[in-house]
Amino acid sequence: MKIDMKKLAAWFDDRLALTPIFKYMTKKEVPQHEHSFWYYTGSSILLFLFIQIVTGIMLALYYQPTLEGATDSIGRIMTELPLGWLIRSVHSWSSTFMIAFVMIHLLAIWFTKSYRKPREATWMTGMMLLVVSMVFGFTGYLLPWDDLSLSATKVGTNIPMAIPVVGKWVTQFLRGGGDVTGDTLTRFYLFHVCILPLVIFAILAVHILLVQKEGMSVPLKDEIAKKKVPALPFWPNFILREVVIWLVLLGVLLTISLAFAPSLELTADLMAPAPEGVKPEWYFLFLFQTLKIFPANMGPVTGEFVAVVLILIAVVAIFFLPFIDNKPEGKKGKLIQYLGVAGLIYAIVFSIWSLL
Amino acid sequence: MRIDNAYFTRRKFLNSILGGWLGAVAASFISPIVKFVWPPYKEPDEVKLVFADYSGMQPGEVKNFAWGSKPGLIKRAPDGSFIAWVGVCTHLDCNVAWLPDKKQFFCACHDGWYDENGTNVSGPPPKPLRRLESSVEGEDLFVRKPGVGAKT
Structure with a gap:
């Protein structure tokens, strides 16, 4: 029997209503201006997310989320399975690249003020994606189950305790009890491979839908001047440029993964003293250093409480930034621009300080 | 309608x-x-240790034991009695180490120090190490939460 491909395609198109989507893609245009370069950071994040999904599923085929099996199973992946060490290295490095690009993406949007009306919800879903990405990193850090990741997790999951009443519940929820034990490992694995993927897909779907709905933003001054910005067709011109960038990034990622594969330490001992040099992943370092500089007690409350509250206020303020920065072309808009620069300098300086 | x-x-x-x-x-x-x-x-109310494992300790010497899923630290006092602590830092829950040459407890996570009586002396720890009670009963060395009496 010969299948009529044209008829088959028409059947799919009829049932799934694909034509409007293709039509949209061919008609979609991307503005071209001096800041268009930053548009590519969004699709770069998607590239790294895709790599995380593929390598993550591969690792999960052999990884065992138990006290006895965790470290050994990673050892097995790295030594026995063909290219296992590279798969793990790529997964680890790609997470770093992904979070770095999420941060660059966020800063680019901050500095171009693309979050202004009508894109407030796009910014807010983006902030949620940043937080989810960081929780992905935090939960993944424990999975090798060595002394360093154990201590870092103890510290990280103890931080909510600084907040009275609810903090204790949050900590017990994260740990699956009062202490970091095998239950914590099981829980973190579940978060990492099941719950967080569901959450990230849900938010990402809304985020991308909003980007399509509102189209790409143009620079503020062009918008005010009502200038017609030249545009590039999304298909195939923009996609071609994206693919080139993807290939370059893939090459950089593979090169670094080959040269600097992560090591594997001895399995964690719940009773052993914390090792020296306990550090979280690089994207938590500035928060880690912030917690460190607060004194033990500040009047009636602990310094940790003050630090945690300040960090929470900052996160909430950044989440609602489009509403705070409601007159982006005015004086307040300028000030928020400078605050962004100050925040960036703060994060860089504190990250370096924590390594000294 | x-x-x-x-x-x-x-x-x-x-x-x-x-x-x-x-x-x-x-x-x-x-x-x-x-x-x-x-x-x-639930944290354990008490743990039972074998006294023979600890009877040879010199005054000032510190040993580890398991307090549930946390480490515990037990020190021999000059009068031969025992003093016990939960061996986790009161700052952010890292396990502390006993440094015999310095006679101090040390938490490597954020550079926290406690003196040999478990009092926080330097770094971020806001409180002394948590004290536990201990008593020798026949062959056994019991470590208990303060306020939990001996079970008969």
Whole structure:
């Protein structure tokens, strides 16, 4: 029997209503201006997310989320399975690249003020994606189950305790009890491979839908001047440029993964003293250093409480930034621009300080 | 339709009855789910150690023991009695180490120091190490939470 491909395609198109989507893609245009370069950071994040999904599923085929099996199973992946060490290295490095690009993406949007009306919800879903990405990193850090990741997790999951009443519940929820034990490992694995993927897909779907709905933003001054910005067709011109960038990034990622594969330490001992040099992943370092500089007690409350509250206020303020920065072309808009620069300098300086 | 003098239509009334009922059914599942997700957690009231393992300790010497899933630290006092602590830092829960040459407890996570009596002396720890009570009863060395009497 010969299948009529044209008829088959028409059947799919009829049932799934694909034509409007293709039509949209061919008609979609991307503005071209001096800041268009930053548009590519969004699709770069998607590239790294895709790599995380593929390598993550591969690792999960052999990884065992138990006290006895965790470290050994990673050892097995790295030594026995063909290219296992590279798969793990790529997964680890790609997470770093992904979070770095999420941060660059966020800063680019901050500095171009693309979050202004009508894109407030796009910014807010983006902030949620940043937080989810960081929780992905935090939960993944424990999975090798060595002394360093154990201590870092103890510290990280103890931080909510600084907040009275609810903090204790949050900590017990994260740990699956009062202490970091095998239950914590099981829980973190579940978060990492099941719950967080569901959450990230849900938010990402809304985020991308909003980007399509509102189209790409143009620079503020062009918008005010009502200038017609030249545009590039999304298909195939923009996609071609994206693919080139993807290939370059893939090459950089593979090169670094080959040269600097992560090591594997001895399995964690719940009773052993914390090792020296306990550090979280690089994207938590500035928060880690912030917690460190607060004194033990500040009047009636602990310094940790003050630090945690300040960090929470900052996160909430950044989440609602489009509403705070409601007159982006005015004086307040300028000030928020400078605050962004100050925040960036703060994060860089504190990250370096924590390594000294 | 709306009955004379009614505040809302019949449709609205039925919608809220159905919606409210669905909400109530969903809410009734919350409690068992929450109870399952937050596991019952209990620290041990006491642990029983073999006295013979600790009887040879010199005054000032510190040894480890398991306090549930946390490390415990036990020190021999000059009068031969024992002093015990939970061996986790009061700052952010890292396990502390005893440094015999410095005669101090040390937490490597954020550079916290405690003197040989468990008092926080330097770094971020806000409180002294948590004290436990200990007593020798026959062949056994018991370590207990303060206020928990001997079980007979």
